[in-house]
Amino acid sequence: MEPFRLGVSDAVDLLRRGGISAAELLEALFRRIDAVEPVVRAFVTVTRDEASARLGELESSGEGPHQALHAIPLAVKDNICTAGVKTTCSSRILRNFVPPYESTVTARLLREGYILLGKTNLDEFAMGSSTENSGFFPTRNPWDPERVPGGSSGGSAAAVAADECLAALGSDTGGSIRQPASFCGVVGLKPTYGRVSRYGLVAFASSLDQIGPITKSVRDAALLLNVISGHDPLDSTSAPVDRQDFTRSLDRGVKGLRIGVPKEYFVEGLDREVEQAVRDAIGELERLGAEVSEVSLPHTGYAVATYYILATSEASSNLARYDGVKYGFRAEGADLIEMYMETRAEGFGPEVKRRIMLGTYALSAGYYEAYYRKAQQVRTLIKEDFERAFERVDLIVTPTTPTPAFRLGEKVSDPLQMYLSDIFTISVNLAGVPGISIPCGFSTEGLPIGMQLIGRHFDEETLLRAAHAYEAATGWHGRRPVL
Amino acid sequence: MSGYEAVIGLEIHAQLLTESKIFCGCSTRFGAEPNTQTCPVCIGMPGVLPVLNRRAVEFTIRTGLALNCTIASYSRFARKNYFYPDLPKGYQISQYELPLCRDGHLEIHAGGVRRRVGITRIHLEEDAGKNIHQKDSSLVDLNRAGVPLMEIVTEPDIRTPTEAAAFMKKLRNILRYLDVCDGNMEQGSLRCDANVSVRPAGSTGLGTKTEVKNINSFRFVEKALAYEIRRQMRVLEEGGRVVQETRLWDPAAGVTVSMRTKEEAQDYRYFPEPDLVPLEVGEEWIEEIRSTLVELPDKKRERFMSEYGLPEYDAEVLTEERAVADWFEEAVRLGGSPKAVSNWMMTELSRLLNETGREIADAPITPAHLVSLLKLIEEGTISGTIAKTVFEEVFRSGREPEVIVREKGLVQITDTGEIERLVDDVLSANPAEVERYRKGEAKLLGFFVGQVMKASKGKANPKLVNELLRRKLS
Numbered sequence A: 001m002e003p004f005r006l007g008v009s010d011a012v013d014l015l016r017r018g019g020i021s022a023a024e025l026l027e028a029l030f031r032r033i034d035a036v037e038p039v040v041r042a043f044v045t046v047t048r049d050e051a052s053a054r055l056g057e058l059e060s061s062g063e064g065p066h067q068a069l070h071a072i073p074l075a076v077k078d079n080i081c082t083a084g085v086k087t088t089c090s091s092r093i094l095r096n097f098v099p100p101y102e103s104t105v106t107a108r109l110l111r112e113g114y115i116l117l118g119k120t121n122l123d124e125f126a127m128g129s130s131t132e133n134s135g136f137f138p139t140r141n142p143w144d145p146e147r148v149p150g151g152s153s154g155g156s157a158a159a160v161a162a163d164e165c166l167a168a169l170g171s172d173t174g175g176s177i178r179q180p181a182s183f184c185g186v187v188g189l190k191p192t193y194g195r196v197s198r199y200g201l202v203a204f205a206s207s208l209d210q211i212g213p214i215t216k217s218v219r220d221a222a223l224l225l226n227v228i229s230g231h232d233p234l235d236s237t238s239a240p241v242d243r244q245d246f247t248r249s250l251d252r253g254v255k256g257l258r259i260g261v262p263k264e265y266f267v268e269g270l271d272r273e274v275e276q277a278v279r280d281a282i283g284e285l286e287r288l289g290a291e292v293s294e295v296s297l298p299h300t301g302y303a304v305a306t307y308y309i310l311a312t313s314e315a316s317s318n319l320a321r322y323d324g325v326k327y328g329f330r331a332e333g334a335d336l337i338e339m340y341m342e343t344r345a346e347g348f349g350p351e352v353k354r355r356i357m358l359g360t361y362a363l364s365a366g367y368y369e370a371y372y373r374k375a376q377q378v379r380t381l382i383k384e385d386f387e388r389a390f391e392r393v394d395l396i397v398t399p400t401t402p403t404p405a406f407r408l409g410e411k412v413s414d415p416l417q418m419y420l421s422d423i424f425t426i427s428v429n430l431a432g433v434p435g436i437s438i439p440c441g442f443s444t445e446g447l448p449i450g451m452q453l454i455g456r457h458f459d460e461e462t463l464l465r466a467a468h469a470y471e472a473a474t475g476w477h478g479r480r481p482v483l
Numbered sequence B: 001m002s003g004y005e006a007v008i009g010l011e012i013h014a015q016l017l018t019e020s021k022i023f024c025g026c027s028t029r030f031g032a033e034p035n036t037q038t039c040p041v042c043i044g045m046p047g048v049l050p051v052l053n054r055r056a057v058e059f060t061i062r063t064g065l066a067l068n069c070t071i072a073s074y075s076r077f078a079r080k081n082y083f084y085p086d087l088p089k090g091y092q093i094s095q096y097e098l099p100l101c102r103d104g105h106l107e108i109h110a111g112g113v114r115r116r117v118g119i120t121r122i123h124l125e126e127d128a129g130k131n132i133h134q135k136d137s138s139l140v141d142l143n144r145a146g147v148p149l150m151e152i153v154t155e156p157d158i159r160t161p162t163e164a165a166a167f168m169k170k171l172r173n174i175l176r177y178l179d180v181c182d183g184n185m186e187q188g189s190l191r192c193d194a195n196v197s198v199r200p201a202g203s204t205g206l207g208t209k210t211e212v213k214n215i216n217s218f219r220f221v222e223k224a225l226a227y228e229i230r231r232q233m234r235v236l237e238e239g240g241r242v243v244q245e246t247r248l249w250d251p252a253a254g255v256t257v258s259m260r261t262k263e264e265a266q267d268y269r270y271f272p273e274p275d276l277v278p279l280e281v282g283e284e285w286i287e288e289i290r291s292t293l294v295e296l297p298d299k300k301r302e303r304f305m306s307e308y309g310l311p312e313y314d315a316e317v318l319t320e321e322r323a324v325a326d327w328f329e330e331a332v333r334l335g336g337s338p339k340a341v342s343n344w345m346m347t348e349l350s351r352l353l354n355e356t357g358r359e360i361a362d363a364p365i366t367p368a369h370l371v372s373l374l375k376l377i378e379e380g381t382i383s384g385t386i387a388k389t390v391f392e393e394v395f396r397s398g399r400e401p402e403v404i405v406r407e408k409g410l411v412q413i414t415d416t417g418e419i420e421r422l423v424d425d426v427l428s429a430n431p432a433e434v435e436r437y438r439k440g441e442a443k444l445l446g447f448f449v450g451q452v453m454k455a456s457k458g459k460a461n462p463k464l465v466n467e468l469l470r471r472k473l474s
């Protein structure tokens, strides 16, 4: 097998056994990037020189045997700060921003010996579902370059699907890991809110954002979660839970697991082929020994509206710091106000501006009670929906997205249609529970279809175990696009 | 302009004396080179997160307890959103709906009135940086950005500028006692804004209020409020209406000027800070802080009166500053008589401190010095007049009083023969006055005493001088 096809776990084994050298692996990936990047355009920055230097450093360190990801080349979404490497959020306003600090997740990856291949494209500031909102260029879906890779972690998902890296990190605020993973036929895990430190993740909506892995297998997702999770004193919202080995119980199967199917997720608007693939997957889980029953998440219909009030409110405040005063892009202006206005007018793209305006409106005097506070109340109801459901079942299964990947340009002019592509993933962020998307089939057009598994707070173990059991029984994840 | 009364509420910002900033590890030291006490967190770089400084919370709880507040077991931080170059994140992390302390009070005594001023709330927030304007550009110094501030809000219980000044003074003393704020208004570590309205005396409704800002000195608290109250009364008397607005105190002109009206007021779009978890304070921690609370000025004043038999005025003055009270008690502990120590502190010591602009803690004179000096007076070694000279010398040099007395030959003359000679000289030099005294002008005795003391360069024992003069003139 060509080395770039490897996943993380296999590469770790192969490197340890001496079946391949770290230099060969790295070189194979850069050749792959050179070969497919003109079509896919997953990367904003490729860190070739830094990666070579890093490899030399790793080889002479003698740390190899102690590092879980020694010499493993990974890609990182470009809204996660990497010291000394540009972190742009795919925004013109941060086009040349080089953070002087390392995010906690990449600091932990560095400690375990990873090599950064580059920073991946995203919808500007992670606002979008297709990566078309990148301030630089859109990323293409490796399965069909006429289609979007999903978003906002479209660059990371496409890079993994196109074998341009062994795995990648993404961030998920309303589905930004799971939806592109589904569109690209790879595995995407959004951990429980608080499981992974947000320090160094450029904030979109602080109470919803969570970093997670996008990988070629469930085992790889577990392996990366082992490294990036755990309490971080630099993030007050990171939970004081002990680190654990999520790979240990992967093989325990689903026998006796109670799996709930929420009736609110199988409704009009759900693509027939997607529904069929997910129903088949549920049948497979049942065949593997899970007990399947119907559950209800009655407030599902309010999730998108709730999300777009809360996320945009937080974003309107989180993005206030890009004012041209301290760093990043600055436009000239006759006075301070004009400088502010020109900087933000030229620096931000239309979707970012739309969300800043929405959020500013929702927080304004006279509207706060009707929008922000009401949305917080509904958020509590949505959380309670999950708590009630999890009294009866151990996991919930849904489609990840209503349709397979759509065409570039198809929804850019209709923000509402675009927002609805996250309809099945948003509730998970509002509730703070973990969710994973895994491949569960293909459409007749050959596009990947994803199934979402949702678990209890801090129960990634069960989530990963069931996902792995399904994956092992079906093997959808092994298919790769022809590029 | 009687017939009206003023209603005043204060909003006070106090910079906390923590070593590090409220949400990062940067130093809070004052006066460093611009932007040298900054890090990615306090300059608002992308992706960084705040981590709350526990000491800042402790200081606020300490203050809350001293001001008789209820300490909230659950409080929240909130974002106050506005754009300004000295505000690096575009929002200030503050507290809004759920402050850390609420429902307290502080009793003040001013103009013969005792008044209990309600404390609505005390909350914790971060300070902004500082804009430095140059001829054709502006610079921003973010050293102060993220320094912890406590905002103390009073109920509109204050009725006169004198009361407001008394409140500020007392609050400052308490903050200094608690060691949570240095109370320096001129340097901006203690700032005061006031909400002011006037209404017909005796009515219970509230008039339209204005907010007066930029009162940056204790001297201006009374002046600015007096001006603003007069201005509002005049508006009403002329049949006008007070406009709800924010006004700036202009200390040079001695007036308040309109800054912005209610319509121009900013909408800060407060919402709960999602980067910080709610602040939960356990009963145990509150009790721990309560048990280490120092004795506050009011209590200490009462004790100085009962324990040392001091008059209320002395006790009040001596307990305003913790360092002064400690100085007093140390002198008494070393054997000084409370009243004598108090007298010296309130006259000579206070005068010299004022003249030299020093704090008692860094004056060279110590309580032990004063006690030695008192002993020299009591033993008759030096007179009270000489003692003042010696005191000043000790104050300036920090040398032992005994040494100064010995070196300068200031020992009192108690030799009757020598004093008798001086008395005789004075009497023979002033025959006319002697004549008048003998005819009944008894008050001239003071004149003769003065002349003899002068002749002895102050060293004669005044008691002996009096005795001898009386005998010789009878």
Ligand SMILES: [Zn+2]
Residues within 6 Å of the ligand: B021, B024, B025, B026, B037, B038, B039, B040, B041, B042, B043, B146
């Ligand atoms: Zn700092």
